[in-house]
Amino acid sequence: MAKVIVKDLHKSYGDNEVLKGLNLEVEDNEVVCMIGPSGSGKSTFLRCLNDLEVPTQGQIVISGYDLSDKGTNINLVRENIGMVFQHFNLFPHLSVMQNITLAPVQLKKESKETADTTAHELLKTVGLADKADAMPNSLSGGQQQRVAIARALAMKPKIMLFDEPTSALDPEMVGDVLDVMKKLAAGGMTMIVVTHEMGFAKEVADRVVFMADGLIQESGKPDDVFDHPKSPRLQDFLNKVI
Ligand code: ADP
Numbered sequence: 001m002a003k004v005i006v007k008d009l010h011k012s013y014g015d016n017e018v019l020k021g022l023n024l025e026v027e028d029n030e031v032v033c034m035i036g037p038s039g040s041g042k043s044t045f046l047r048c049l050n051d052l053e054v055p056t057q058g059q060i061v062i063s064g065y066d067l068s069d070k071g072t073n074i075n076l077v078r079e080n081i082g083m084v085f086q087h088f089n090l091f092p093h094l095s096v097m098q099n100i101t102l103a104p105v106q107l108k109k110e111s112k113e114t115a116d117t118t119a120h121e122l123l124k125t126v127g128l129a130d131k132a133d134a135m136p137n138s139l140s141g142g143q144q145q146r147v148a149i150a151r152a153l154a155m156k157p158k159i160m161l162f163d164e165p166t167s168a169l170d171p172e173m174v175g176d177v178l179d180v181m182k183k184l185a186a187g188g189m190t191m192i193v194v195t196h197e198m199g200f201a202k203e204v205a206d207r208v209v210f211m212a213d214g215l216i217q218e219s220g221k222p223d224d225v226f227d228h229p230k231s232p233r234l235q236d237f238l239n240k241v242i
């Protein structure tokens, strides 16, 4: 069974129908990159996957758990989904280490020792082994985003959702963050990545999904989507961003 199954997903805010019937299946270990113009519903879609938004209609099944099923323990599902946003939202009054260990200790009841050990490992993975005791505001944006990724990974999620993780960064910071994401992908993490980094999508995605007007308009292998776009809508979008 696919890890993420989305069927006929609709989401409206008042009269504004933002998602108009999305269908998507993401397999284990698959990396799906979502591209599309601003306002097309990409963030809303990710927020529905994480139950931060409740769909108006449709079905979302994650690792066999139906999010709309009253019997589903939504907190348990959420623990398995890591989310990284454009704005890193680290807790400013907590050190890097405390940011990373907070949820494992409080939600997963890990011992502080175990959580600390994991956090040190993760900081190595994201290239910040020497920043354990730093405060977030002493770090660059790129470093903060890598801490945010480590914080998400500390919960040992089975799926990682990224919502434009590099869009708020200075250009020279983008590469380090993308490198961490590439490493994650190479390690077999199931990932859904909303991004404007077409180079990353081309290189790392197993599948690229083009969203516009609340619908998936086209999807396929990166080469097909980028080099042989079918719909005029996608051709137009690519002409503008590449
Ligand atoms: P994208 O991430 O592709 O730029 P979004 O999902 O952020 O698109 O937004 C899609 C549409 O949904 C926009 O028109 C936006 O104004 C609207 N929208 C998003 N979140 C809300 C909300 N919480 N309340 C009302 N409208 C919203």
Ligand code: MG
Residues within 6 Å of the ligand: 042, 043, 044, 163, 164
């Ligand atoms: Mg968005």
